[in-house]
Amino acid sequence: MSSLLVLIATLPLMTALACLLHPRGGDQLSLVASMIQLVASVLLVTELPSRSSLSHALGGWAPGLGIALGADPLAGWLVLLCALVQFATTLYARFYFCDSQARYRLWPLWWLLASALYALLLSGDLFNLYVTLELLGLSAAALCTVGAAKAEALEAALRYLLLGLIGSLLYLAGVALVYAEYGTLDVSALRTLISSSPASLASLVLLSSGLMIKCALVPLHFWLPAAHSSAPAPVSAVLSALVVKVAFYLLLRLWFELFTPVVTSAFATLIGLLGAIAVIWGSWQAFRATRLKLLAAYSTLSQMGYLFMFVPIVMALPEGDTRQFAYGALLLLAVSHGIAKAALFMGIGSLQQHLGHDEIDRLGGSARKLPVTLFAISLAGVALVGLPPSGAFLAKWALISSSLVSGQWWWMLVTLVGTLLAAAYLVRVLGAAFAPTAAAEPALPTCRLALQQPALLLAVLATFGLGFAASPVWDTLSLSPPEVQR
Amino acid sequence: MMLWWVVDLTLCALMIALAAGSLFAATLRRRVIFFIAFGLLTAIVWARLQAPDLALAEAAIGAGLTGALLLAALPTAQPTEHKRDADRLIEWVSLLLAALLAVVLIAVLTTLLPVVDGDPSLAVTARLSDAGVSHPVTAVLLNFRAWDTLLELAVLLCATIGVLNLAPARKAPRHAGALADTLIRILLPLLILTAGYLLWNGAFAPGGAFQAGAVLAAATVVLHLGGGVRLPPFSLAQLRGLLALGLLLFLSVGLVQLAFGQALLQYPLAWAGSLILLIETGATLSIATMLSLVYLGGHPLRDWPVAGDSRDREI
Amino acid sequence: MSTNAWLPLLILWSSLVPGLIIFSLDESRQRLRTALNLIGAITKLLLVAGLIWGVYRELLFEFRWTLAPGLDFVLHADALSVLFVSLSTLLWLVTTIYAIGYLEHSPDRSRFFGFFSLCVTATVGLAMAGNLFTFVIFYEALTLATYPLVAHKGTPEAIRGARIYLGYTLAGGVLLLTGAVWLRTLAGPLDFAQGGILGDIPGLDPDALRWIFLLLVAGLGVKAALFPLHGWLPRAMVAPAPVSALLHAVAVVKAGAFGIVRVVYDVYGVEFSGELGVLMPLGALAAFTIIYGSVRALSQDHLKKRLAYSTVSQVSYIALGATILGPLATIGGLVHLVHQGVMKITLFFAAGNYAETLGVHRVSEMNGVGRRMPVTTAAFTVAALGMIGLPPVAGFFSKWYLGLGALEAGAGAWVIPVLLASSALNAAYFLPILYRAWFLPAGPWPLENHTHHRGETRPSLQWPPMVTAALAVLVGTFAAAPFSPLEWVELIATREYR
The missing domain is CATH 1.20.58 (Methane Monooxygenase Hydroxylase; Chain G, domain 1)
Incomplete structure (x- = not known):
């Protein structure tokens, strides 16, 4: 089944080229490709339980000399997340950009971004990962400018690009150190090689800080709100749902699989602390935001914080069921946030198209005019806050429970406060939307309203789908827990 | 010594x-x-x-x-810089951080000395005979780690499209005069020849697609600066084709191998040398196009990426 | 999956599915919407009848679905859940009919009835929750489903009231969640079992258990409107009358009280909680809330606010019953779950009728409404007398059994005076209303918008209070008949103290 890996890794590239060569067919090509990709990812995930990891040696060369594509359950679930979000946002983007010229410009970049995401998730080589990070950063920044006329959008995109480059460079420096000390870039070989040494520590710090810029962990978060809130809605959805997520995925690999001898509990606690600050600060900023997209961007900041708070907890748990439970919950939260955040951004995009703005105080009457979108936003909000029956609720239950079991109850307090703050900013939006129509009628929409269903689909999935059918996440993970792979 | x-x-x-x-x-x-x-x-x-x-x-x-x-x-005009205190602070902090980083790196690197030429280089030398080219760097770039290079091409493509999406190309400067034209007429064939030489050379000596593409792009820059000589007209479709060519060839060659039950990007030994040359040729053309376009700072034709019927040229 | 697993699911779906369809309906599809509502409500009623029969014969009804390792979603029907399920199902039917009449010609009805159905789904799910985890899920779901109902009118006042409501209940939800997770990490899966589960687990830290009890009760107390967590209830009365009726009689407030009963009886076990010494403070708080609510009700001129404070007071009877050891007090507390529901819903229906027909919102405007709207006022009178505790209306029996139970447990010295004082206060705030309504000359009504019907108001508004008032009298008069609430509660009590 390793041909699945090849398909998933190369289909986006082929689609990008096809959309570049034949722009007028871009809409159909993109839809078909995103559907194929979705089916392939589902197959990949269903295939994984039988073999805990798949791999494909590129060029027929053994890893070390060559590069191997590979997938384990962790990668598999994230591939599925990407395919799912990509499918819904592709469908949405097709209608969001009503100017066909903008779509011609969009699709090649859109699929190059997808190539970067999948190549990153499937890559088993530290330097190859650097290349995928470069592609990711560049395509993300380039996508921010599609259809954007405002100078702030360009400025935010430029800042995004530069910070992404700094992050990549730090990562590259870390890779160089690893190569200098251990003489290989192959991740599976490094698992057994890496030991505690000054160079290992330095490379861990360099790699981590490079990636932490990319997933916007406080205090390296300052670029995110502007970039994510000024991009077009479908792009924001992908940026917030996927791009930060895959950088976090790499961090997970580094911390839990590669650098385990180097990652001390003090280091993990520091990471958790930064995550906790992100949770509180992000939620608070989201609560104070005046624009919907800014709110959503800050919410991403805080949601990423939860993921980081899992790190010291999982580290502290003894290997076995309890650790597995927490690790699975961490993955579930990442997936759940990805889906819900994409739904939220798409919903906001529809509101913005309809009203001509996204200011929270002027949302009055939108609940009546766009009930489907409002429903999607509310459901996505439920999943973001972590209320039942969403997948995020299960994850937060696990977070609280694991923090109690590991004796680190303070993370529980942060979770609870963060949850209440998140609920507060959600209620602010809903309250504004339920209010009667504002005095000024909305501006005439410049184009037909984008599809509202993709957002609803994802929101329902995050709230009910992941809430009631998430146990496979744990089932597959338990077959190849990170500690077994070592 | x-x-x-x-x-x-x-x-x-x-x-x-x-x-x-x-x-x-x-x-x-x-x-x-x-x-x-x-x-x-x-x-x-x-x-x-x-x-x-x-x-x-x-x-x-x-x-x-x-x-x-x-x-x-x-x-064109020197911008007046207003440095605020905050900017200065950021500058100093960055400097301090950079210095700290340098010190730490030096300290860490000393723990690694002396670096022995490790397994990987040995492995490369050992398998060089199977790579289809005798120059180890080309073997790594186009065969052992071809996936990296393929993605690097995608990175370049991405940057180029990003630039093209933003704005039309800069106007050519004023015609530099007859002398410049003469110079360009001599220089241009030389540059193209050099590019071809570098491309061919890559199989057994330093050189290859990136260098060759850069030299070709330099030819465009020279043309643009001269402002007198113009390229023959080309269409948007041709432009897009040139951009995609390298990556398309690379990927197709890689995928075709799958049909023969090989791995992605696995060349049959007998064909490896020719296939690598083919890929490099495509890549050279694409890279030259991309670098030229990035230098021009936007799309050279009236519209991008699709035009109604305009077939004009600006270079 | 046997049939016995399907019945709880079907009961859940019988309101969930119509609700979801209603959401997607266009505003103008009034007939289809009404049909869906009624079909759902009647189907549910029939299914619940089956459930009652099954539980009476001690059949096992359980649906189990693993959400995460060690976290099961469990629907389980025992006698206690049946009590709450049948109450909500019956009153949902009545309230739906009332709401259809009440909201005639008003906007956003699809949204309203959609959330209305979700609200009942959550309530029924909460009643059938088989463990604390499932209970938390439905408890939060209920919060979310009711928020749009409270905010329904969209006025700044409604949105503020809804926000306060959500603030209180979400904070309560967080406390409940914390307690539930903590208890889960100490004591395992927490499937509800009659007689409690914690008493049988050795090696639990009693101090931790006391803290957890505090967290759980505080979380539940928000919805049950225990002092000092009751602040949202009087503000939430900005909601439309059917919503208030549902909130006070069936869904939200009852969910909190029901949760307290679950925690005391089926998680901690009443005897074990007695040993931990957590019942006494809870009982004292409940008693204080009973008095406090009544005193506050005295000074309210706004009719719905007065009723709201009355709810604060009355619901604490249930908590009070749960804290007194012994079957009689259990009976008194639990049966009040039903009795208070039936009576309070009548009062809110009547209040809604006054507001809708005559524009009367305040007690001071009620002079002579009895002569203008005799049927509604008669229903109001019956329910009010029941609240005071006059036989043969249902309310009397709750108080009677509570008093007997207190004597049996030796707590009569403080419970009986509380009951008496509460009755006196109830009389003090209800009787003046009755006096005004029947005996004072009719004044000009603030806003009379009823002109084209023969009865005193629209039939769909007039019938529901009549039905529920009759019900309040019937469950009182035939308290000893088989399958009456009282008999059923005795069944629960015997199973609990078995």
């Missing part, structure tokens, strides 16, 4: 001085010139470190094209 020490130390000192110059020189133009000098010096350092491939690439891209790009991007 002693002499080399002196040379090396001078190079290091010069690099730091040039780096400082490109950060702190009085005007933007001077900083750019310092930066170009820095790039050339880096090429020399690579040569000194016995990495001629990198030296070539650095000279062509790092100093040459990037320099041209930066010079072209310079604003």
